[in-house]
Amino acid sequence: MTRRIWSSVLALTLLALLAVGCGAPGGDEEVSGEEVGAGATGEASQPATSGSEGGSTATGDPIKIGFIASTTGTAAASGQDMVRGWDLYWELNGGAAANRPIETLHEDDAGDPQIGLNKARRLVENENVQLVVGPLFANVGYAIAEYLGEQGVPNFQQVSSADDLTQRQRIDGVLRVGGWTSSQTTHPLGQWAYDQGHRRIVTICSDYAFGQESCGGFVNTFTDAGGEIIEQLWNPLGTQDFGTYMAQIQSANPDAVFSIQVGGDSVRFVESWNSFGLKDSDIALIGGETLLDQSLLRNMGDEAEGLISVGKYAEGRDEPATQEFVEAFDEAYGELPSYYAATSYSAAQWTAQALEEIDGDIDDTEALLEAVRSAQIETPGGPMQLDDYDNPVQNVYIREVQRRDDDRLWNVPTETFDNVSQFWEYDPQEFLDHPVYSRDYQGNGVWPDPQ
Amino acid sequence: MIRLTVLAAAIGIGIAVPYVLGAYMVSVLTLGLIYALYAMSIDLMGGYGGLITLGQGGILAAGSYGVGYVASRAAGGTGRQLLYGLLATLILSAVFGVMAMRTSQVYFLMVTLAQGMIVWGFVTRSTALGAENGLRGIARPAAFSAYWKYYYLCLAIVAVSGLLMGVITRSPLGLSLRALKDSETRLRMLGYNLALTKFYVFVLSGFFAGVAGMLLAYYTNFVSPANAAFATSGRGVLMVILGGVGTLFGPVIGAFLIMLAENILSAYLARWTTVLGLVFVLTIMFAPGGLVGAGRRVWRRMRRTGGSPGPTQTDPLEQTRPPAPSAAETSAGLSGGPTSKQT
Numbered sequence: 001m002t003r004r005i006w007s008s009v010l011a012l013t014l015l016a017l018l019a020v021g022c023g024a025p026g027g028d029e030e031v032s033g034e035e036v037g038a039g040a041t042g043e044a045s046q047p048a049t050s051g052s053e054g055g056s057t058a059t060g061d062p063i064k065i066g067f068i069a070s071t072t073g074t075a076a077a078s079g080q081d082m083v084r085g086w087d088l089y090w091e092l093n094g095g096a097a098a099n100r101p102i103e104t105l106h107e108d109d110a111g112d113p114q115i116g117l118n119k120a121r122r123l124v125e126n127e128n129v130q131l132v133v134g135p136l137f138a139n140v141g142y143a144i145a146e147y148l149g150e151q152g153v154p155n156f157q158q159v160s161s162a163d164d165l166t167q168r169q170r171i172d173g174v175l176r177v178g179g180w181t182s183s184q185t186t187h188p189l190g191q192w193a194y195d196q197g198h199r200r201i202v203t204i205c206s207d208y209a210f211g212q213e214s215c216g217g218f219v220n221t222f223t224d225a226g227g228e229i230i231e232q233l234w235n236p237l238g239t240q241d242f243g244t245y246m247a248q249i250q251s252a253n254p255d256a257v258f259s260i261q262v263g264g265d266s267v268r269f270v271e272s273w274n275s276f277g278l279k280d281s282d283i284a285l286i287g288g289e290t291l292l293d294q295s296l297l298r299n300m301g302d303e304a305e306g307l308i309s310v311g312k313y314a315e316g317r318d319e320p321a322t323q324e325f326v327e328a329f330d331e332a333y334g335e336l337p338s339y340y341a342a343t344s345y346s347a348a349q350w351t352a353q354a355l356e357e358i359d360g361d362i363d364d365t366e367a368l369l370e371a372v373r374s375a376q377i378e379t380p381g382g383p384m385q386l387d388d389y390d391n392p393v394q395n396v397y398i399r400e401v402q403r404r405d406d407d408r409l410w411n412v413p414t415e416t417f418d419n420v421s422q423f424w425e426y427d428p429q430e431f432l433d434h435p436v437y438s439r440d441y442q443g444n445g446v447w448p449d450p451q
Numbered sequence: 452m453i454r455l456t457v458l459a460a461a462i463g464i465g466i467a468v469p470y471v472l473g474a475y476m477v478s479v480l481t482l483g484l485i486y487a488l489y490a491m492s493i494d495l496m497g498g499y500g501g502l503i504t505l506g507q508g509g510i511l512a513a514g515s516y517g518v519g520y521v522a523s524r525a526a527g528g529t530g531r532q533l534l535y536g537l538l539a540t541l542i543l544s545a546v547f548g549v550m551a552m553r554t555s556q557v558y559f560l561m562v563t564l565a566q567g568m569i570v571w572g573f574v575t576r577s578t579a580l581g582a583e584n585g586l587r588g589i590a591r592p593a594a595f596s597a598y599w600k601y602y603y604l605c606l607a608i609v610a611v612s613g614l615l616m617g618v619i620t621r622s623p624l625g626l627s628l629r630a631l632k633d634s635e636t637r638l639r640m641l642g643y644n645l646a647l648t649k650f651y652v653f654v655l656s657g658f659f660a661g662v663a664g665m666l667l668a669y670y671t672n673f674v675s676p677a678n679a680a681f682a683t684s685g686r687g688v689l690m691v692i693l694g695g696v697g698t699l700f701g702p703v704i705g706a707f708l709i710m711l712a713e714n715i716l717s718a719y720l721a722r723w724t725t726v727l728g729l730v731f732v733l734t735i736m737f738a739p740g741g742l743v744g745a746g747r748r749v750w751r752r753m754r755r756t757g758g759s760p761g762p763t764q765t766d767p768l769e770q771t772r773p774p775a776p777s778a779a780e781t782s783a784g785l786s787g788g789p790t791s792k793q794t
Binding site: 071072107108110112113114115117118119121122125126138139142143146147162164169208209210438439440 | 479575578582583585672677718721722
């Protein structure tokens with residue numbers, strides 16, 4: 001009998017391991033290590049050390065950069081896109097900056113903060129990297145940021161978006177180069193929703209830090225403008241069936257629904273939204289960045305067409321900076337780039353520009369950080385510049401999912417908010433006096449008015 | 452005798468390591484030591500008593516969070532951190548022990564699985580404990596802040612704990628635990644209080660897991676819900692199976708192998724989880740007693756063919772080593788292919 005239990009435990013754990021190893025179809029962000037549901041096999045085949053210096057003609061000493069992403073585990077697809085975006089920039093630009101070849105050491109954290117931390121240790125102690133870029137998940141981000149801060153190795157976090165990393169719990173040397181905070185895009189969205197004439201809104205958000213922070217940003221500005229949140233629904237990460245939530249939304253009959261989901265949840269949410277007939281109803285759907293990210297649109301069909309979401313990046317933006325990147329990416333990998341790829345590409349742009357400015361002397365950490373802080377970059381997501389808290393001030397787009405001529409879906413911006421700060425229009429100090437958005441604190445009611 | 456030699460050799464190697472290897476390898480091995488302690492705590496219950504737990508991660512996390520809470524939220528010193536870590540561990544093990552002590556077999560498995568999930572669910576929600584993002588800023592005691600000093604601290608604690616667990620398995624409690632695995636009915640007929648035995652073992656095992664959790668918190672300087680996740684509990688069980696169920700030393704080997712795979716192999720191979728999975732399948736198929744079991748078999752065969760007839764050494768643990776999951780049974784669940792029957 002015990003024997004049987006041992007083998008069934010083994011079988012169960014192996015299954016879990018297999019699921020984790022294969023990775024989920026969509027891009028999950030900041031999941032804290034639990035399974036979200038795995039399906040299609042992610043393509044984990046990039047070499048551990050990519051020789052980005054391949055065609056380089058640079059003659060200086062190589063600069064070693066560690067790049068941490070989750071290329072296996074639940075967020076494998078998103079992690080791969082990070083790697084692709086980063087590598088693409090160096091491939092297009094001769095694999096060098098300031099006449100020094102760039103050598104990228106790729107590490108996989110499997111979505112686990114402890115593994116991430118060990119990888120950071122390896123990169124610093126064994127490989128002597130001079131800069132670490134990544135990771136994907138917020139909890140991995142916090143874990144390695146602390147360690148790298150102690151070691152004095154700069155860390156550029158371009159994807160993990162936990163608000164507090166550039167707000168209340170800043171760590172010296174940790175910069176969101178090309179990145180964002182969760183509530184940065186949803187602050188303008190709340191205002192926009194009100195301006196569209198919506199007055200009564202139901203929110204349905206993924207019940208973990210990223211979803212709560214995104215939702216908080218929306219609720220805060222929407223209620224400040226005078227709107228009413230009639231109900232807040234929280235679905236657990238990895239929700240398989242949104243049926244009951246759809247029924248609740250129908251019976252509440254709001255003007256609009258705000259939703260932020262990640263990975264497979266996004267796909268299932270949009271699917272249910274359509275199959276319950278809500279897409280054709282009077283109730284509008286307003287999505288957050290990751291509800292309709294390009295990494296997910298690849299797996300969606302007609303049900304997504306015409307949906308509205310907000311984003312710091314829109315692959316359909318009709319500007320050279322965006323379209324040149326989108327075309328190069330499409331040519332290299334046969335897919336349109338997701339936001340994970342775009343931010344990683346931006347981080348590479350930023351790094352390169354800063355290195356040029358300091359003549360490649362990366363060992364002078366102070367000078368490097370200074371150059372990064374003063375740089376103005378034209379990224380695929382638009383112009384960016386770091387604020388005093390090391391988070392980019394950047395454009396935020398209202399995006400609509402449209403079908404391209406080649407039949408693929410992409411996000412096209414319909415409206416642009418220029419130069420949005422992570423504090424929106426609030427006074428930073430006043431903003432920081434309030435707690436970070438959480439389920440208990442969504443900023444409604446007690447929040448100060450915008451300036 | 453052999454066992455003592457192996458043990459002495461292991462400790463000798465353990466002491467020599469920081470002189471030979473670089474800082475990074477030593478920190479990976481420190482992690483290996485911490486997980487070795489954790490895996491041994493699972494083996495104590497599962498390997499000897501047949502009480503396989505899928506919730507040990509929750510108890511590990513209790514130790515980590517006890518330390519982490521005091522360090523990062525209450526600004527308390529090391530003494531208070533350790534006290535809270537121990538208290539959290541013991542209280543949680545006692546409560547969970549009471550919940551689980553009347554169950555056995557699959558029901559025990561399910562109860563512990565649920566317990567692990569309760570802890571995970573609690574810490575991911577609790578804003579006081581940092582929710583998903585966890586608690587940061589857990590500093591090691593000043594005397595052990597250097598990586599090699601911390602390594603020796605872990606080595607000492609793990610060695611002492613391992614010896615203690617060895618003593619426990621040979622104590623009357625340990626003997627009744629083994630009997631429990633063989634036949635609960637018979638033990639009950641003999642007048643033993645089964646529930647109480649299980650409770651004691653649960654708390655003891657929880658204590659060691661909690662110590663591992665506290666060491667882990669100081670090692671990583673932070674604690675997050677990943678400590679309590681099912682993956683952590685499952686990983687512990689895998690370490691036990693890989694190394695050898697019911698051997699105490701086996702889980703140590705299993706823990707080191709898995710930690711090395713996670714941290715070293717993954718740097719060279721994107722598909723390292725697949726390799727790990729294959730290793731498990733092969734272990735179950737060809738070395739159901741784990742690596743230690745396989746080592747023993749090879750050793751015995753060598754002695755038998757090596758000439759000197761001598762009395763076959765009977766290993767006291769050998770009799771209690773869980774019978775290998777029969778090949779047919781395992782392969783049915785895992786690979787579906789026919790395999791040769793183990794002798």
